[in-house]
Amino acid sequence: MLDYKKEKLLLKASNINLKYDTRQILRDVNFEIFNVTRPDVIQGQVISLIGRSGIGKTQLFKILSGLIQPTSGTVLIGEEQRPVVAGEVGVIPQNYILFKHRTIYNNLKIGLANSGRKLSENEAKDIIEDHAKQFDLQDHLKKFPAQLSGGQRQRVSILQQVLTGNKFILLDEPFSGLDPIVKDKVDELLMKVSHLNEENTLIIVSHDIINTLALSDTAFILAQEPGKEGATITEVVDLMAMGYAWRPGIKADHTFLDLVLNIKSKL
Amino acid sequence: MPTPKVKAADFFLPFGRIGKSAAGILLAGELILALVAWQLSGGGLLPTPSRVLTSMTKILSESYFFDNFFSTLGLVLQAMGLSIVIAMVVSYLYLIPVFTPIARFIMKCRYLTLTGLIFLFTLLTSNGHSLKISLLIFGIVPFFVTSLVSVIDSIDKAEFELCKSLRMTNWEAWWEVVILGQLDQVFEVMRQNFAISWIMITMVEGLNMSEGGLGAMLIKSNKYIDLGSVFGILVIIFFIGVCSDYLLGMLRKWFFPYTTFNTRN
Ligand SMILES: Nc1ncnc2c1ncn2[C@@H]1O[C@H](COP(=O)(O)OP(=O)(O)O)[C@@H](O)[C@H]1O
Ligand SMILES: [Mg+2]
Numbered sequence: 329m330l331d332y333k334k335e336k337l338l339l340k341a342s343n344i345n346l347k348y349d350t351r352q353i354l355r356d357v358n359f360e361i362f363n364v365t366r367p368d369v370i371q372g373q374v375i376s377l378i379g380r381s382g383i384g385k386t387q388l389f390k391i392l393s394g395l396i397q398p399t400s401g402t403v404l405i406g407e408e409q410r411p412v413v414a415g416e417v418g419v420i421p422q423n424y425i426l427f428k429h430r431t432i433y434n435n436l437k438i439g440l441a442n443s444g445r446k447l448s449e450n451e452a453k454d455i456i457e458d459h460a461k462q463f464d465l466q467d468h469l470k471k472f473p474a475q476l477s478g479g480q481r482q483r484v485s486i487l488q489q490v491l492t493g494n495k496f497i498l499l500d501e502p503f504s505g506l507d508p509i510v511k512d513k514v515d516e517l518l519m520k521v522s523h524l525n526e527e528n529t530l531i532i533v534s535h536d537i538i539n540t541l542a543l544s545d546t547a548f549i550l551a552q553e554p555g556k557e558g559a560t561i562t563e564v565v566d567l568m569a570m571g572y573a574w575r576p577g578i579k580a581d582h583t584f585l586d587l588v589l590n591i592k593s594k595l
Numbered sequence: 596m597p598t599p600k601v602k603a604a605d606f607f608l609p610f611g612r613i614g615k616s617a618a619g620i621l622l623a624g625e626l627i628l629a630l631v632a633w634q635l636s637g638g639g640l641l642p643t644p645s646r647v648l649t650s651m652t653k654i655l656s657e658s659y660f661f662d663n664f665f666s667t668l669g670l671v672l673q674a675m676g677l678s679i680v681i682a683m684v685v686s687y688l689y690l691i692p693v694f695t696p697i698a699r700f701i702m703k704c705r706y707l708t709l710t711g712l713i714f715l716f717t718l719l720t721s722n723g724h725s726l727k728i729s730l731l732i733f734g735i736v737p738f739f740v741t742s743l744v745s746v747i748d749s750i751d752k753a754e755f756e757l758c759k760s761l762r763m764t765n766w767e768a769w770w771e772v773v774i775l776g777q778l779d780q781v782f783e784v785m786r787q788n789f790a791i792s793w794i795m796i797t798m799v800e801g802l803n804m805s806e807g808g809l810g811a812m813l814i815k816s817n818k819y820i821d822l823g824s825v826f827g828i829l830v831i832i833f834f835i836g837v838c839s840d841y842l843l844g845m846l847r848k849w850f851f852p853y854t855t856f857n858t859r860n
Binding site: 390393394395414415417418419421423425426427428429438439442472473474475488489492 | 751753754756757759760761762763771772775776778779851852853856
C-alpha cells in the first residue's frame with residue numbers, strides 16, 4: 329500500500345448550480361480537495377474531473393477559476409477558505425491561448441511580472457531561462473506563439489501560470505489534439521509541476537479517461553443522474569486508496585484498464 | 596521549401612498553389628492582355644493607352660504637377676494622420692460603457708453624405724485648407740471607427756480571461772489585448788481605408804481650387820474635356836495608391852513580424 333496522509337482542506341466546492349436561462353447545466357456539485365502528503369516526497373495534488381463532451385466541464389472549470397459566477401453555490405480556496413477570485417487560480421484553457429503579439433520570452437515575463445515578486449531584470453531573466461530549460465522551451469524564447477506547435481504552446485501556457493505563482497492550476501482538456509507521444513510528455517510535465525511544491529494542486533478537466541486517471545490521485549466523475557437535468561458528481565475515485573496513484577507505467581496495468589472501462593460505461 | 600510542380604489545373608483550382616514565378620507571369624500576362632484590349636477598343640471616346648501615356652509623360656514633365664502632387668499628398672497625409680488618431684481614441688473607448696453610444700453614433704455617420712454638410716463646414720472653418728481637412732476627417736473617421744470596432748469585437752474572449760488569470764486589472768487587460776494586441780490590425784485598417792481618402796480628395800479639392808492638387812487638376816481637365824489628361828491623372832493617382840498600399844504592407848510586416856505567420860500557404 330502507498331504511504332500517504334490527507335491533511336488540510338485546500339478547496340471546497342459547495343452546492344454549485346449553473347443555469348443558462350431555464351437549462352440546468354450543473355446541479356449540486358460538491359467536492360473537496362485536501363493536501364496530500366507523503367513521507368520524503370515533495371508532491372502536490374493532481375485531481376481530475378472527468379465527464380463526456382458537452383456535460384459542462386468547461387463551465388465548471390470557469391466557475392472554479394472565478395471567471396464566471398455560478399447561479400448558486402460557492403468555491404472556497406486556501407487555508408483561510410476564501411471565495412475564489414479570478415487570478416488566484418491558474419488556468420490553462422483548452423486552446424492554450426497566449427498573447428500573440430509577444431514573444432515566448434515576453435509571454436513568460438508577463439506571468440512573472442504579475443507574481444508579486446520584486447525582481448530585477450536580470451533575476452527575472454534567470455528565472456525565465458531556467459524554467460524554460462526545464463520545460464524544454466529554451467530554443468523557442470525568441471519566437472512568437474504562432475510559430476510553435478500545439479504541444480509547445482501548451483507548455484508555454486502552463487509555465488506562464490507556474491511563473492505567476494498560483495498553487496492551483498486548472499487545465500481544460502490538456503490531452504486533446506495531441507498525439508500519443510506528446511501525451512506522455514504532458515504526463516511528465518504535469519508531474520514535474522506537481523513536484524515543484526507540496527501545495528501545488530493541478531485540477532484536470534477532461535474526457536480522456538485513461539490519460540487523466542493515470543496522472544491523478546483523486547478523480548471526480550461528472551455525469552447526469554437518471555431523470556435529472558444537469559450534471560453532478562456521481563462518483564469519487566480515490567486512486568491513492570486503490571494503489572494506482574503516482575505509478576509511472578500504470579497505463580499498462582490490467583486492473584487499471586478495467587477501472588478505465590468501468591468509468592467509461594458510466595459517463 | 597521545394598518548389599512543387601505547377602500543373603495547369605492548379606491555375607483554376609480554389610487554393611491552387613502555383614508558386615511565385617508563375618504568379619508573376621500570370622500578373623504580367625493579364626496586364627498585357629488588358630492593355631492590348633484597351634488599345635484595340637480605344638480610339639473613339641476612350642483614349643488609348645498610348646495617348647494616356649503621352650499625356651501622362653507631358654503631365655509629369657511639367658513643374659506645376661509636382662506642386663499639385665505635394666499639395667494633395669500633404670493634405671491626404673494630414674487628414675489621414677488626424678483621422679487615425681481620432682478613430683483610435685473613439686474605438687478604444689468603445690469598450691467603456693459611457694462611450695459606447697458615441698462610438699456607435701460615429702459609425703452610423705457613414706450614411707451621412709458630405710455634400711449636404713459642406714455649407715455648415717464652410718461656416719465653421721476659417722479657411723479653405725481647414726475646410727478640406729475637416730471634411731476629409733469627417734468623411735474618413737466613421738469608416739475607420741467601423742473597421743476598428745469590428746477588429747475589437749472579434750477579439751477572442753479567452754484573451755481577456757487569460758489577462759484575468761494573470762491578475763491583470765481591467766485597465767491592464769484593455770491595454771494588453773485591445774491596444775498592444777491589435778496594433779497590427781490598426782495598421783491593416785489604415786491600409787485598407789487609405790483608398791477612401793484618395794476617393795474623397797477630388798471632391799474636396801474641387802471645393803477650394805486655390806491650393807491646387809491632383810483633384811483640382813482632374814476637375815479642370817474634365818471641364819476642357821481633355822480625356823487624355825484625365826486618364827493620365829487617374830493612372831498617376833492609381834499608381835500612388837498602389838505604391839502606398841504596398842509601402843504600408845511592408846511597414847506592417849516590419850513593425851509586427853508576427854502577423855506574417857499563420858497566413859495561407
Ligand atoms: N454561455 C452559454 N450560454 C448557454 N449555454 C451554454 C453557454 N456556455 C456553454 N453552454 C452550454 O453548456 C453545456 C456545457 O458546455 P461545456 O461546459 O463547454 O461542456 P464540456 O463538458 O464539453 O466542456 C453545453 O451544452 C453548452 O451548450
Ligand atoms: Mg470543454
